[in-house]
Amino acid sequence: MKLANVRFLAKNNIKGNSKSKSVVALMCILALSVTIISSFSVTVTNALNLYKSDFRSHSLELYPSDRLITDDVVKSIENIEHVKGVYPLMGTRGVSFDVLNVEDDSGTKNEIMSNADGRDVYIEAHSLIGDEKRPVIAGKTLDESPTFSCIVPDLFYPYDDYYNEQTGYKNDLEYIDGESLVGQTITVVPFGGYYECTFNYEGVEEGLGESDIAMLPALEYKLKVVGVYYDAPTQFGNYNTIFYSEETGRQIEEMALKASNIDLSSETSRVANWWKNKSMRIHYVEVDDYENIPEVQNRLGELGFFLPDSMFMVSESVSNMANILSLPCYILIFAIAVICIINIIQSTTSALKKRKSEIGLLKAVGYKDRQILLCLCYEQLSLTIKGFVIGGGLSAVFIAVANFINYHRTFNDRLYIVNWGEYFIFLSIAFAVAVIVPLLCQLITMHKLSKIQPKDVMN
Structure with missing residues (x-):
């Protein structure tokens, strides 16, 4: 079958498919969620991890006004779990x-x-x-x-x-x-x-x-x-x-x-x-990991140092944002993806049942199962790609506007500038989903398609 014939049949089927708009909308939502939420999540998480790895954020200041930091005191501190080193200023x-x-x-x-x-x-x-x-x-x-x-x-x-x-x-x-x-x-x-x-x-x-x-x-x-x-x-x-x-x-x-x-x-x-x-x-106690600072702080307090703290603390707003955009974010994306894919598959199987007569007619005039399957696949691919293009375009505009605004705000707001390289990685993932879902749909409906006979043209 020529590609022009496949396109012709697919376009006509799309016009008569009441679920086509739903498929486009679902893929659009999926593309938006994968690109926007994931891009901001990675941007904030990377910046936070980079900040936590900074020497200043996982080291604690000790002052000799609490107690003189003699060699014996230094040895006691070095024996504390999670302490990497103790350095005088x-x-x-x-x-x-x-x-x-x-x-x-x-x-x-x-x-x-x-x-x-x-x-x-x-x-x-x-x-x-x-x-x-x-x-x-x-x-x-x-x-x-x-x-x-x-x-x-x-x-x-x-x-x-x-x-x-x-x-x-x-x-x-x-x-x-x-x-x-x-x-x-x-x-x-x-x-x-x-x-x-x-x-x-x-x-x-x-x-x-x-x-x-x-x-x-x-x-x-x-x-x-x-x-x-x-x-x-x-x-x-x-x-x-x-x-x-x-x-x-x-x-x-x-x-x-x-x-x-x-x-x-x-x-x-x-x-x-x-x-x-x-x-x-003044001495600085280097802790092996930012997350272990509270434990080391408590141990230093037991040694007589008053509320030893790190030189720089991560901004609370950034920590909250990272928490929001971490695990809950990916659970949300996964839930959206599952719901969208299930609904697209249901729309496909439902459409197949309603088109038994049409498929029976195609078989009656000589079309083979693989040719009909190719038409259905092209039809679904057209819908999901259209949804991806709309969703990807909207997300690109959103990221561009957000980057422009954050670029021209305070230095702290530059944290939320999304790297375009990382954005395109997630856009590629969304595109892969847009291509894989139609194939998945046809694999699920293949056995049902083979059962439809030319006589079903009357059903």
């Missing part, structure tokens, strides 16, 4: 720097400073801790780079106007592509005209510590951008945060201390004692 965390200049090796200034337009340009700097690794998506890692190297976020915004006290975090910031800064040198100076060095010392009560701040000279530092890291916007984003190595952080602090004429070899200076004594420093 030898570098810096959360130091704010004013940016004085950004230039390449030839001295050509970057547009960051020229585009400041009266805004303060500043960054927040963190050194890595212990075995912490910071992967990059472009350039080199800090492990491969000399001291006074740094890595910047993929979306960089070093200006001070990202937040408004009345309206909150601003929408549609003009981010700088972090990759454009690789090879540039950033010249910085501590914010506020001095370097704040927080140091700890033994308190009045035995085993406890107290802290103070030493105001050190504000020196200029030059940091070479060697790489770019991906900044997952699962909370508020860190688009002005750079990272450098632990040794770089230590040298920055040591240079400021020496410029202050503090004798680091002194036996009586509290600052010098803190500098030399690890038990006086």
Whole structure:
């Protein structure tokens, strides 16, 4: 049988099939649910998992004000189940720097400073801790780079106007592509005209510590951008945060201390004692998995540490969204798929019963079972593909509009931008279902089709 004849019969059957609109609608619903719900589920879950794997989200801060963190205390902590390591803060965390200049090796200034337009340009700097690794998506890692190297976020915004006290975090910031800064040198100076060095010392009560701040000279530092890291916007984003190595952080602090004429070899200076004594420093406890943090927190509480917490907690709204879009989401998709497929199959078998006379006539004029089956298959395929095209088109428009809106909102909203590559994977799954269902329908109805005889033309 020629394809033109198959199409002719199928189109005429579709016109006379009262269930054709139902089949199209069901496949449209299936395509929408598979593409939209799954795409958002994967997007949020991936971002959340990436955030949970960050060293800062599964490590706990311990302060010597609770108890001095001696070698014996460190050993006790290391013996706690799920603890991977205990690291003293030898570098810096959360130091704010004013940016004085950004230039390449030839001295050509970057547009960051020229585009400041009266805004303060500043960054927040963190050194890595212990075995912490910071992967990059472009350039080199800090492990491969000399001291006074740094890595910047993929979306960089070093200006001070990202937040408004009345309206909150601003929408549609003009981010700088972090990759454009690789090879540039950033010249910085501590914010506020001095370097704040927080140091700890033994308190009045035995085993406890107290802290103070030493105001050190504000020196200029030059940091070479060697790489770019991906900044997952699962909370508020860190688009002005750079990272450098632990040794770089230590040298920055040591240079400021020496410029202050503090004798680091002194036996009586509290600052010098803190500098030399690890038990006086903040420690970070790395937990093997984010989910095990509560258990380790309780054990640390038993050791005398007051409510040790991770440096960064996952935003509650993101966690709630991930929970909504995880298992319940896939159960919903599965339920929709089962209902749609069952209804399509029922529509097919029901239509076959009503068309016994028509099929009997086709057999009477010489059509064979396989030819009739081909017509029925083409008919069902036309309906399911039509539903897929409508549903896929609507979902693509929905994703495009949602991505456009989230792209131009706050940095945190960028979390919900769906990756088109992942979307097309789910679209392909929906297409596969649209093709497989008609074949499944015909396999189920094949035995019924063979029982219909030319005499049934009178039924």
